[in-house]
Structure formats: C-alpha cells, structure tokens
C-alpha cells in the first residue's frame with residue numbers, strides 16, 4: 001500500500017471533524033511531502049533536533065501546522081515553543097509554568113494539551129488524574145498558554161474493552177474539568193495506529209498516526 005492509499009483508507013474510516021495528525025518521526029522529508037500533496041497539513045514530531053532539520057527543508061510549505069508530541073526537556077522548551085504550533089505533551093505543572101514564562105517573554109502563545117495517564121504506566125510521562133486536579137488552579141492561572149485539551153497514550157497490551165473504557169475516561173475527565181474550572185478542554189488528542197478507531201468512537205478530536213500511514217519505523 002502507498003502512503004496515499006493508507007491515507008485514503010484512514011480518512012474513509014473517520015468523521016471529517018477528526019484531525020488526522022501525521023507522525024513523521026524517523027521518516028524523511030520526502031514522505032512528508034507525499035502526505036502534504038495528499039492534503040495533510042498537520043504533522044507531528046517527537047524530537048526537536050530531528051524536527052528542526054526537516055522544518056528547514058520544508059520552508060516552502062509554510063501552511064504546515066506542526067505538533068510536538070515528545071517529552072519536552074527544559075533546555076529544549078524554547079525551541080519547541082518557537083517551532084511548533086501545538087504542544088500535546090505538556091506533562092507537568094513545572095513544564096507548563098516554564099512554557100508560560102517563555103510564552104510571555106516571546107509573545108508566542110502555543111496551543112497546548114495536558115498529557116494524562118489514566119492508567120498507571122511507569123514508562124510514560126504525564127499527570128495522574130489526582131495530581132491533575134491538584135494542579136488545576138495553578139494551570140488556570142497560566143495566561144499565555146492556550147490549554148485546549150487532554151492528550152493520552154494508552155499502555156501496551158490492553159484489550160479492546162479496556163481501550164474503550166480508558167478513552168471514555170479521558171473524555172469524561174475533559175468534560176469534568178471544563179465544567180469545574182475556567183479551562184475549556186474541547187480537544188482530545190488520543191488514538192495511534194493500533195487504537196485510533198476506538199479513540200474516535202470515544203470522541204477523539206485529534207488522532208496521531210505514524211505506522212499505519214508510513215509503515216514501520218527503522
């Protein structure tokens with residue numbers, strides 16, 4: 001299957017309001033252009049150095065919307081802010097506060113998702129639900145971040161029912177935070193190649209797809 005065929009297949013499976021974000025980590029600029037020519041405008045990277053090299057080669061594609069989905073180290077935060085429209089992987093109050101400070105200095109106001117862990121997963125960054133509630137009032141005070149949604153990555157090895165249940169919990173959490181705070185969490189960034197149909201069923205507004213579009217990463 002070609003990239004175009006893969007994209008066609010996925011687009012045919014999901015409603016038009018779902019934003020299909022093409023995850024191009026470890027993939028070349030050539031494949032990015034292929035997806036772009038198909039009509040994709042949302043691209044995601046998880047490592048800043050790799051992303052900057054590609055962005056430099058894609059200066060003739062100014063309408064790409066860049067999404068950062070990797071863990072943001074403090075010393076890379078400024079580069080992430082300057083070169084990405086969305087940061088899906090804001091995973092701690094400390095990082096959020098630091099980005100807010102940088103945003104106020106640079107007058108770049110990024111769209112942000114808060115990364116949450118709905119199930120314990122030692123291999124993943126992100127807030128546990130209880131901690132997120134504890135940090136909420138501090139997050140509400142960060143006026144330079146456009147905090148617009150939740151992002152979640154499921155642990156490996158869940159059954160279909162467990163996936164659905166966990167995505168449902170993400171949706172309910174976003175709704176509850178929106179109800180109880182000044183944050184408006186209308187975006188749900190959830191769903192990857194192996195679980196995006198389940199995520200969409202539970203209200204994902206953004207799906208992040210790599211393998212199913214571009215094939216396995218080296």
Ligand SMILES: *Cc1c(COP(=O)(O)O)cnc(C)c1O
Pocket residue numbers: 023025046069070153192193194208209210211212
């Ligand atoms: C790599 C990655 C993806 C894409 O994963 P696939 O399984 O290849 O679709 C999505 N989200 C995040 C945060 C990633 O790091």
